[in-house]
Every structure is written in structure tokens, then in C-alpha cells.
Amino acid sequence: MMSPQRQRLVVIGNGMAGMRTxxxxxxxxxxxYDITVFGAEPHPNYDRIALSSVLAGEKTLEQIVINxxxxxxxxxxxxxxxxxxVAVDRVARTVTSAAGITVGYDRLLIATGSKPLxxxxxxxxxxxxxxxxxxxxxxxxxxxxxxxxxxxVIGGGLLGLEAAWGLKRRGxxxxxxxxxxxxMERQLDVHAGTLLQRDLDKRGIAFFxxxxxxxxxxxxxxxxxxxxxxREIEADLVVVAIGIRPNVDLARGMGLEINRGIVVxxxxxxxxxxNVFAVGECIEHRGQVFGLVAPIWEQAKVCAAQLAxxxxxxxxxxxxxxxxxxxxxxxxxxxxxxAADEADEEITFAxxxxxxxxxxxxxxNKVVGAVMYGDVADGGWYFQLLREGADVSAMRDTLILGxxxxxxxxxxxxxxxxxxxxxxxxxxxxxxxxxxxxxxITATIADLxxxxxxxxxxxxxxxxxxxxxxxxxxxxxxxxLGDGFxxxxxxxxxxxCTAHGHDFVRKAILDQQIKTIPEVMHRLGxxxxxGCASCRPALNYYLLCAWPGEYVDDAQSRxxxxxxxxxxxxxxTYSVVPRMWGGLTSAKELRAIADVAxxxxxxxxxxxxxxxxxxxxxxxxxxxxxxxxxxxxGMVSGHAYAKGLRTVKTCVGSTxxxxxxxxxxxxxxxxxxxxxxxxxPHKVKLAVSGCPRNCAEATIKDFGVxxxxxxxxxxxxxxxxxxxxxxxxxAKVETxxxxxxxxxxxxxxxxxxxxxxxxxxxxxxxxxxxxxxTRIVEDAEGRRALHEKFLYAQQFAQVDPWAxxxxxxxxxxxxxxxxxxx
Numbered sequence: 001m002m003s004p005q006r007q008r009l010v011v012i013g014n015g016m017a018g019m020r021t022x023x024x025x026x027x028x029x030x031x032x033y034d035i036t037v038f039g040a041e042p043h044p045n046y047d048r049i050a051l052s053s054v055l056a057g058e059k060t061l062e063q064i065v066i067n068x069x070x071x072x073x074x075x076x077x078x079x080x081x082x083x084x085x086v087a088v089d090r091v092a093r094t095v096t097s098a099a100g101i102t103v104g105y106d107r108l109l110i111a112t113g114s115k116p117l118x119x120x121x122x123x124x125x126x127x128x129x130x131x132x133x134x135x136x137x138x139x140x141x142x143x144x145x146x147x148x149x150x151x152x153v154i155g156g157g158l159l160g161l162e163a164a165w166g167l168k169r170r171g172x173x174x175x176x177x178x179x180x181x182x183x184m185e186r187q188l189d190v191h192a193g194t195l196l197q198r199d200l201d202k203r204g205i206a207f208f209x210x211x212x213x214x215x216x217x218x219x220x221x222x223x224x225x226x227x228x229x230x231r232e233i234e235a236d237l238v239v240v241a242i243g244i245r246p247n248v249d250l251a252r253g254m255g256l257e258i259n260r261g262i263v264v265x266x267x268x269x270x271x272x273x274x275n276v277f278a279v280g281e282c283i284e285h286r287g288q289v290f291g292l293v294a295p296i297w298e299q300a301k302v303c304a305a306q307l308a309x310x311x312x313x314x315x316x317x318x319x320x321x322x323x324x325x326x327x328x329x330x331x332x333x334x335x336x337x338x339a340a341d342e343a344d345e346e347i348t349f350a351x352x353x354x355x356x357x358x359x360x361x362x363x364x365n366k367v368v369g370a371v372m373y374g375d376v377a378d379g380g381w382y383f384q385l386l387r388e389g390a391d392v393s394a395m396r397d398t399l400i401l402g403x404x405x406x407x408x409x410x411x412x413x414x415x416x417x418x419x420x421x422x423x424x425x426x427x428x429x430x431x432x433x434x435x436x437x438x439x440x441i442t443a444t445i446a447d448l449x450x451x452x453x454x455x456x457x458x459x460x461x462x463x464x465x466x467x468x469x470x471x472x473x474x475x476x477x478x479x480x481l482g483d484g485f486x487x488x489x490x491x492x493x494x495x496x497c498t499a500h501g502h503d504f505v506r507k508a509i510l511d512q513q514i515k516t517i518p519e520v521m522h523r524l525g526x527x528x529x530x531g532c533a534s535c536r537p538a539l540n541y542y543l544l545c546a547w548p549g550e551y552v553d554d555a556q557s558r559x560x561x562x563x564x565x566x567x568x569x570x571x572x573t574y575s576v577v578p579r580m581w582g583g584l585t586s587a588k589e590l591r592a593i594a595d596v597a598x599x600x601x602x603x604x605x606x607x608x609x610x611x612x613x614x615x616x617x618x619x620x621x622x623x624x625x626x627x628x629x630x631x632x633x634g635m636v637s638g639h640a641y642a643k644g645l646r647t648v649k650t651c652v653g654s655t656x657x658x659x660x661x662x663x664x665x666x667x668x669x670x671x672x673x674x675x676x677x678x679x680x681p682h683k684v685k686l687a688v689s690g691c692p693r694n695c696a697e698a699t700i701k702d703f704g705v706x707x708x709x710x711x712x713x714x715x716x717x718x719x720x721x722x723x724x725x726x727x728x729x730x731a732k733v734e735t736x737x738x739x740x741x742x743x744x745x746x747x748x749x750x751x752x753x754x755x756x757x758x759x760x761x762x763x764x765x766x767x768x769x770x771x772x773x774t775r776i777v778e779d780a781e782g783r784r785a786l787h788e789k790f791l792y793a794q795q796f797a798q799v800d801p802w803a804x805x806x807x808x809x810x811x812x813x814x815x816x817x818x819x820x821x822x
Contacts, residue, residue, distance in 0.1 A: 006034045009307065010095050010105040012085045012250065014039025016048055017280025017296045018111025019067055024304030026075060032308060035077045036103050038095065041134060042082030044069050048134070049293065055138050055166030058510075078103075088254045090273055107275055107307060110251055110262060114244035114281035114291070123216030124240065128223075132163040132241045141239065145170035148236030152176070152225045154213050155242035156183040158324060161196075163239045164205050174204070175233050177211040177225060179242075187322045189337045191350070192357055192373040199329060199355060203550055208233065246282045246289055261289045266314040268303040279303050288317055295320065297435030321383045323376060329355075330519065332379035335386050336361045336369030344368070349400045354518065358400055365393040377522035378402040384428065421475045430472050431462040441473060445480045453477065470508075471525035495534035497526050502538065502755035509546050517543065517554060538756035541643065544679055545751050548793035561641035565801045566623055573603075574623060575616045577640035578630050579676065582650045582668035582688075583611030592633030596626055610647030610685065612638055627802035636676075636800040643757075644679045645686070648672035649697065653690030653707065662707030664690035667736055671705070674740055675747065677798040678790070681754040681763075684747065685720075699727045702750075702760040703743050708732075712739050716746055716772065717764030725761040728769040731777045745776050745786035748793075 009025075011018045014037050022035060039045075043061070050064040072079045080101060087096040088108065096102045116131035118124060128148075130140045144151070145167055153164040156178030168174045182193030183200075197207055212228040216238050224234045246261035257263040257271045261284030268283070270276045279299045281290055290296055295317060305313035321334035338361065339346050345362040354374065360382065361369030366389050370382040381403045385392060392399055395406040426439025444450065444460050456473055457463050463473045493499050500508075505524065514520050517539050521531060531539070540557035555563050566574035578593070593613055597605050603617030618626055627637075640646060648671050651657065653664030668688040675686065687698040688705040698704030700720040704727050706713045711734040715727030730746070733739060749772070754763040764772060776783050 007032060007106040008104055009033035009035045009107045009109065010103055011035065011037045011109045011111060012088075012095065013037075013109075013111030013113060013280070013282075014041065014045050014079065014081065015111060015113050015280070016045070016066070016293070017113065017300060018109060019045040020297060020300040021109060021111065021279055021303045021307075022077070023067075024300050025307050028304055028310070029308035030075075033107070035075075036095075036105075037072070037077060037079050038083065038085040038097055038103075039079065039081045040084035041136070043135060044072070044079070044081065046135065051132070051135065051138050052162035052166055054135070055132075055141060055163065056169040057166075061135055085250060088250065090254055090276070093275070105275075107277065109303070109307070110270075110276065110278040110282060111280045112247040112250060112282045115247045116240065117243045117245055118240065119213075119242065121213055121216055121240075123218060123222065123238075126216060126218050127221040128218070128236060129216060129238045129240065132159050132239055133244075141167060141237065142170065144237040145172050149173055150175075150235050151237040151239065152233050152235040153239045153241060154178075154225070155240065156180065156207075156209070157186070157241070157243060158184065159243075160239075160241040161200070163241050165200070165203075167237070167239070168203065168205055172237070173206075175206040175208060175235070177208045177213055177227065177233070179210070179212055181209050183207075183209075184331070187324070187333045187337075188331060188373070189359060189371050191348070191359070192331065192333075192371050195355065195357055195373050196329065196331070244281065244291060246284070248282060251278070251282070259287075260284050266302075266316070267306045267311070268299060268315055269306070277303050277306065285315060285317060292320060292322065294318070294429065294435050319383075319387045321370075321379065321386075323379055329515070330372075330374060330376040332370065332372040332376040334370050334379075334383045335367070337371055338369070347396075347400045354516070356518075360400055362392070362396070365391050365396070367392060367399075374516070375518055375522065377519075380428075384424075421472055422479055430476070431460075434461040436460050436462040438476065441476050442480055445477065451477070451481060471523070474525075494538060495532055497521075497528045497531050497535050498524060500524055502542075505539070506542050506546075506752075509542055515543060515547050515551055517557060537643075541679060541681065541756050545793070549796045562643070564620070564623065565627075565637055565641060566618070567641045569616065571617075573617045573619055575614050575640070576618055576623070576626055576630075577608065577612050577614045577638035578635035579638040579672075580612045581672050582648055582665050584665065584669065585613075589633055589635055592630060592635065596629050599629070600626055608640075608647075610640075611649050612640070612647060614640070631800070631803050637802045639677065642679070643682055645672075645675045645677065645684050647685055648675070649685070649687040649701070651688075651690050651695040653688075657690060659693055660690035660707070661709050662690055662712065664688040664696065664705075664707055667705065667707075667712075667739060668696075670736065670740060671743055674744065674791075674794070677800075678747065678751075678794060679797060680747070680751055681756045682759040684750075684760065686743070700724060701727065703746055705739055705743075710734065712736075714739065714742055717760050717769070719759060719761035721759075723761075725765075728764060728772075730769075730773065741783065741787045742776060744790040745783040746772070748786040748790035749775055751790070751793075 011022060044065055045067040047064040047066055050059055053059040054061060054064060080097060083097045083099045083101065085095050086098050094102050094104050116133045130137050149172060151167045151172045151174045153160050153174065153176045156176060160176060164174045164176045182190050183196050184193055201207060208231060213225055214228045215226040216222050217224045217226055222235060222238045224232055225238060226232050248258050248262055251262045252258050255272060262278045262282050263271050264278050264283050264285055268277050268279055270278055280296050298318060299315055302313045302315040323332045347360045349358045356374040359371040360367055367382055367385045372379050398406045424438050426437060428438045430436055430438050430441060441456060441460055441462050448459060450456050453474060463470045492501055494502055494505060508514065508524055509520065512523060514523055520539050536557040537559060540554050543551040544553055561567050566576050568574055597615060600618060600622050602615045606614045608614050648668045650665045650668035654660035654662055655665060671686055684702045686703045687696040687701040689696040689698045690707045692706060692708065694706055698706050699715055700718040702718060704715045704718055711732060713732050714730040716730050718727035719725040731742060733742060750760055750763060
């Protein structure tokens with residue numbers, strides 16, 4: 001029952017803008033209104049920005065819900081979900097829904113958001129076409145990805161790119177059509193847009209720029225897209241993501257003033273009715289419409305203040321910057337993208353190898369524009385200079401190199417992270433995802449006596465979304481609490497370059513979609529910009545494991561053996577080990593090995609414990625020629641140098657041995673064919689024995705297989721090194737297919753969760769064999785998913801480095817010593 005002393009507030013729109021306004025109102029005047037919310041979708045309020053994460057399989061709908069149904073109940077808010085408002089009587093002050101529910105109001109807030117642009121393209125609306133705007137669109141796309149293979153996305157802005165990448169991650173072949181010559185032309189200049197297209201092209205997305213869509217072909221469902229220049233692209237799914245426009249249909253029917261959006265004043269009131277407010281993407285304020293969250297969060301604060309009786313509250317559109325992560329690639333822009341005339345200056349910096357590009361636009365010695373691609377760590381600083389109109393003439397020559405270099409050139413020390421954030425004004429935005437400024441964070445810490453990062457997240461939402469501002473929030477905690485601030489207890493740091501442990505860093509790489517080593521160091525507050533010999537190889541592996549097919553392996557972050565694809569010996573020469581599948585070889589291979597040994601004066605040829613042949617004493621300059629000759633005989637690198645799959649040892653099994661119960665050799669070859677080339681936290685060895693006599697020593701391997709009459713016994717976590725460890729029994733299976741699935745799943749779990757340089761033996765001891773069984777044996781669906789992820793990563797890992805060199809690729813990399821760990 002409604003409280004008689006309260007006014008009635010009805011909110012039309014259960015999206016991010018309307019509910020953020022309600023949240024702000026509850027902080028200011030929690031008992032002023034009885035609140036009713038009409039939502040067109042049958043869901044509670046969710047983070048629309050995170051839809052791309054749901055599409056890509058990184059999050060579920062439940063994980064992106066902002067306000068649960070319990071939250072509405074706790075705050076006595078009546079939520080009418082799945083029943084949109086269709087009529088408003090401003091005289092009677094009532095709102096009526098599609099189902100006929102009528103609710104009266106004293107104040108009305110319209111937050112109907114936006115609608116996807118739907119150009120008059122023939123065929124739009126056929127089954128197999130959709131927009132990319134809400135969770136229903138995502139569900140349609142996911143269903144298409146499960147049953148079809150080809151997708152076309154129309155639109156090269158942020159939404160189009162996120163749709164294309166999400167569908168690519170779901171296994172579809174994706175083409176993207178964009179009307180303009182470069183991508184994201186409203187946020188990026190031509191150079192940055194070209195870099196973005198180049199990087200996404202490498203990830204397998206086909207681009208049709210300068211492409212005007214003439215028709216979506218098909219009769220019963222979409223079959224493709226036809227362009228105006230005659231090009232045709234086959235498709236089972238067509239996603240139209242060319243932009244948005246304010247959703248003003250209801251407001252127009254109410255007789256409110258409409259231009260591009262619902263016209264509002266500085267108090268977010270509509271011009272025709274002082275009792276009707278509007279916020280978000282549906283409004284127009286002083287001729288401007290909105291699509292970014294930062295100005296909308298500010299609108300929510302002002303509107304809530306007005307509803308709470310603070311009549312002086314006024315909205316002023318702030319200077320805007322755009323900081324986005326497009327398929328894991330950071331971009332930033334603010335102000336002018338290009339020089340307006342000859343009086344403007346453009347300063348650019350490009351590092352093609354690192355995929356970094358920056359451009360500053362200066363006017364009268366002031367920053368009026370910035371574009372950044374790849375490394376955007378200094379974006380906030382450039383934006384601060386732009387907003388303040390600071391004179392940058394004194395650091396003009398080094399400005400493009402970033403804050404540390406530019407301020408050092410002035411004679412100042414490189415900025416200490418805490419000192420730098422202490423110098424920021426209270427109005428400086430710290431968390432762009434949730435629009436939280438420095439003053440809000442520090443005041444909340446003081447008022448509520450907060451002492452932990454989680455507490456700050458809970459009360460301010462700062463750092464609660466993408467997490468990229470976590471170092472800044474921790475710095476504010478440190479500044480506020482001094483010696484009283486303690487970071488959350490956890491594992492020991494990776495090295496002296498960081499306070500973070502391996503597990504924290506791995507999680508941050510996934511949660512924040514960090515995809516380069518420099519970005520990890522920037523985001524997570526590394527104290528040494530170049531890192532060291534302890535952290536760089538670990539970061540290189542974690543990124544390689546997290547983003548197969550996207551992350552480009554950094555050779556200089558590997559140790560010498562992995563850089564040279566051979567084992568360095570104590571006299572400076574190298575040993576080379578060609579792969580012998582399951583320990584099998586042939587006369588042709590043996591003849592090639594003998595020829596190489598004679599031709600290059602190999603000083604020793606030895607059979608290894610892993611059933612291969614090792615050639616010792618090869619000079620560094622002879623390595624490419626040795627690889628070429630072995631490749632010519634069909635042999636590939638045995639990866640004897642790698643933190644990866646080394647060997648699969650086998651016995652002769654039932655083919656020759658009178659005790660053999662299964663064909664262990666063939667099983668070993670299949671395992672090796674599946675797992676070769678895979679990178680791991682440490683070296684990995686497999687073995688298959690054809691009977692319980694265990695001649696292949698499977699029970700001291702990382703993954704061991706022992707044949708029995710009724711199938712195969714699987715065990716994990718063995719180690720035959722200094723500290724011998726027998727395996728733990730994992731499971732018994734009946735078929736070779738099951739052996740392969742269990743092996744792939746186990747290795748992927750190890751790849752994803754072990755710490756760099758941690759072998760399977762200590763990892764299994766640390767997490768417990770029961771945990772491994774829970775993930776691999778008891779969870780069949782999870783096991784299959786892990787196996788599929790392993791196979792997906794192998795598409796990019798099974799590239800023989802010897803063959804690349806022999807075919808004319810880079811040869812004989814210089815020895816470059818990693819920075820020593822202190």
C-alpha cells in the first residue's frame with residue numbers, strides 16, 4: 001500500500017539511465033516517493049554495455065544485472081517488467097501499460113533510451129536478421145551461432161565491431177560492412193581506424209569498407225548481403241549495427257517538444273510539462289544528444305537532485321572523452337580528431353611493432369584533441385590538459401611521449417602514482433564505467449571509514465566494472481588511510497616489479513581484457529616499466545593462454561632456449577631434437593638425422609629418455625640450415641626447449657608385445673598429434689603404457705595412460721625429476737576418444753590455473769586431486785568445454801618454428817638478455 005505522505009514517481013524505462021537516477025534519488029531522499037518502474041524487457045536492470053561480453057561468452061545475463069529483483073523489493077519499488085508503457089495522460093497524470101495497467105503519478109521520469117537505426121534496406125526483417133541492442137538480440141545471435149556458420153555485420157562503429165568479434169569468438173565466419181573508408185570514424189582518425197582494421201583483420205574478420213548495403217538477400221530467411229558496387233557476401237545471419245536514435249515515440253504522443261530527442265532544460269525538465277523529467281539517450285539538451293555513459297551519469301545526479309527538491313541543480317554538458325576497449329584493443333579520443341586549419345598543429349607518434357599510435361592536436365599551445373591507440377595510459381592526463389586549457393609550450397617537444405617523459409624533461413621526477421593522483425582535483429573522474437570522481441571516493445572512504453578495495457567498490461561502484469581503475473582506487477585508499485591501508489592478503493608477489501601475485505594478474509588479464517605486456521604493467525601499476533626476467537616470461541605466457549589467436553608472442557620475453565628454438569649447452573653450442581611421434585621413427589628420418597650429423601659436424605648423437613634423438617654441439621649460425629634439412633625429411637621441432645609439451649613416451653603395446661592389452665603406440669601418437677606445440681606454465685610430458693607393467697613409466701608423467709583389458713586408466717600430476725612424485729589416479733575410461741578428451745581438458749585446466757613455472761605435480765598438490773576430479777571427471781559439460789578450448793588454442797599453437805625459419809622467416813635472433821630480477 002502506498003504511503004499517503006509520499007509523492008508518486010513513475011519511471012518509464014528500466015534501463016541504466018532511469019535506474020541510475022533512482023539510485024541517486026534514494027541516496028538524497030529515500031522516503032520522498034513511492035516509485036513505480038515500467039520496463040519493456042522482462043528482466044531487471046542490466047548493464048547494456050556488457051552485452052558484448054555475454055555475446056562473446058565471457059559473462060552471463062545474471063552477471064551483468066545491476067539491480068536484482070530483490071533490490072527493487074528492498075527499496076519498495078514496484079517493478080512492472082515485460083510490460084511497456086504505451087500511453088501517458090498528462091491531464092490525469094496517469095501512465096498505462098500495454099497490458100492495461102494504469103498508475104498515477106505526481107512526477108514522471110522518461111528514460112526510454114534509444115532505438116537501433118533501421119535504414120530502409122530491402123530484406124531487413126527477414127528471419128536471420130537482427131539488431132544489437134538488448135539481451136533478446138544477443139540470444140538471437142547466440143542461437144544463430146549454434147546452428148549456422150556465416151555472419152555479416154553492417155556497421156563499423158563500436159556496436160558493429162563488438163558484434164563481429166563476439167560472433168567470431170562463437171565460431172562463426174564474420175564479414176563486416178562499413179559505409180566509410182575507415183572504422184569508427186567518429187572516435188578515431190584515419191590512422192587509428194586503419195590500425196584497428198589491420199589488427200582485426202589478423203583475427204579473422206573480413207572487412208568491406210566503402211560498402212553501401214543495397215539489399216539483404218533471401219526469401220524465407222536471410223542468405224546474404226548485396227552491396228551497391230555489386231559485391232555479394234553470403235550469410236546465415238545479418239546483424240545491423242549502424243547506430244542509434246533517441247526513442248521518442250511515447251514522448252511525441254504525449255505532446256512534448258521533440259527535436260532530435262526530447263527537449264529538456266538544465267534541470268532535465270521537459271519544456272511542455274514541469275512535472276515530467278527525462279534523462280539518457282532519449283533526450284536533447286542544448287542541441288546535443290547522448291550515447292556515452294559519462295554525461296548520462298551526470299544527468300542522473302542532476303535529475304535526482306531536482307526530484308529531491310534541490311531546484312538549483314543544473315546540468316552542464318561536460319567536455320567528453322571516449323575511452324573504449326574494442327575486442328580487447330584500447331582506444332582513446334577527446335576533442336578534435338584532426339587539425340581544423342593551418343593554425344593547428346598535429347603531433348604524432350607511432351610504434352608499429354607494439355601497435356601503439358598517438359596524435360595530439362594543439363591550438364595556441366593548448367591541447368584541443370587527442371587520439372590514442374593501443375597504449376592509452378596517458379589518456380586521462382591529456383584529457384586533463386585539454387579540460388584545463390593548460391599551456392603546454394614548455395613541454396611541447398616531449399608531450400607526445402607521455403606524462404613521465406614530458407614532466408621529467410621539465411626537470412621533475414617521473415610522477416609517483418600516489419603523488420600524481422593526490423594532485424588531481426576532486427572533480428577528476430577515476431572510474432569512467434560508473435562515472436565516479438575522486439572526491440566521491442575519498443569522501444566515501446572518510447565518511448564510512450572504508451579500508452578495503454571491495455568496500456569502496458560496494459559503496460561507490462568505482463573499479464567494480466572493468467577494473468582498469470583499480471590501481472588509482474587503491475592509491476586513493478593509501479592516501480586516505482596512510483599506513484592503515486593494507487592490500488588484501490593473498491599470494492606473494494610475482495616479482496619485485498609488482499605487489500600482485502600470479503593468480504591476481506591472471507584474473508585481471510581476463511576480467512579487464514588486457515592483451516599486451518605494456519598494458520598489464522600500466523593497468524596493474526608495475527614499478528619498473530620494462531619488467532624483469534621473472535615477470536616478463538610469465539606475463540607472456542598468461543597472455544598467450546588467455547587470448548589465443550589474438551596475442552602476438554613476444555620473443556624477447558622468452559628465455560634463450562625458447563627464443564632460439566634449441567637448447568643452449570654449457571659451451572655455447574646448441575642441441576637440436578626433432579619430434580618423433582610417440583617415439584616412432586623411420587629409415588627416412590634416421591637417414592636425415594645421420595646426414596645432418598655429418599654435414600654440420602654434430603659432435604654427439606644421443607637417444608633421450610623421451611624416446612627421441614638429440615644432436616649436440618651445433619653452432620648457432622648453423623641452426624637454420626639444420627632445421628631446413630630436418631624439415632625436408634618431414635621432421636618438426638621436438639620442443640625440447642619449451643615450457644610446453646615435450647614428449648609422449650610409449651611402449652610397443654598390443655601390436656608387438658605379448659603382454660600388451662591395447663595399442664599404446666597408436667594412442668601415444670594421437671595424443672602427441674593433438675598436444676604438440678602447446679605452451680604451458682612448465683614442461684609437460686605424457687606417456688602411454690600398453691599394460692599394467694607400465695614400461696613407458698606413465699605413472700611418473702604429467703598425464704599418464706595405462707591400458708587395461710577394459711579400457712584405459714588415466715592418472716595425473718607425476719614427476720620424475722629431483723623430487724619424484726607418483727601420479728594421482730584421475731579416472732578409468734573405455735575409448736580412445738575419451739582419453740583424448742580427458743587429456744585436453746586436464747591440460748587446459750592446468751594451462752589456465754597453474755602459475756608460471758609450476759609443474760603439474762606441485763599444482764595438483766596445491767589445488768588437490770579432488771578439485772581436479774570435480775572439474776574433469778564429475779563435470780562432463782565443463783570437461784568438454786575445456787577440451788574444446790584446448791583444441792581452439794592449438795589452431796594457433798601448432799606452427800613449427802623450424803619450418804617458419806626454413807621457409808625464409810626470421811633467422812638467428814640476437815641474444816638479448818632479459819633484465820635481471822632484483
